[in-house]
Amino acid sequence: MPEPLRSRALALTDLNPGAGQVAKLCHEPRVALAVREAMPAPHPAVGRLTPLTEHRAVAAESCDDVIRAVVSEDRNTGDRTTVAAPPCRRRHRDG
Numbered sequence: 001m002p003e004p005l006r007s008r009a010l011a012l013t014d015l016n017p018g019a020g021q022v023a024k025l026c027h028e029p030r031v032a033l034a035v036r037e038a039m040p041a042p043h044p045a046v047g048r049l050t051p052l053t054e055h056r057a058v059a060a061e062s063c064d065d066v067i068r069a070v071v072s073e074d075r076n077t078g079d080r081t082t083v084a085a086p087p088c089r090r091r092h093r094d095g
Helices: 029-038
Strands: 055-063 066-074 080-084
Touching: 055 080
Parallel strands: none
Antiparallel strands: 055 066, 066 080
């Protein structure tokens, strides 16, 4: 369990745990996870986004150097899900 902030740290207006020695902004991994989960929170609630937790990307499809679809695999079941953008209209290339 992390220690609570000391009064000296609480008084800082630009608190940066780790003093930025590794990167400009340092924080614990659990903080990053909390932010990552909180930012899109309104969207799953209204059906605009379905987080695929416990998945890993296993394939991607592209069109004219633009990724158009990603296939992810559930780490627990092995089930695969494809997330795709609208169909691509190929550009004509001279040559």
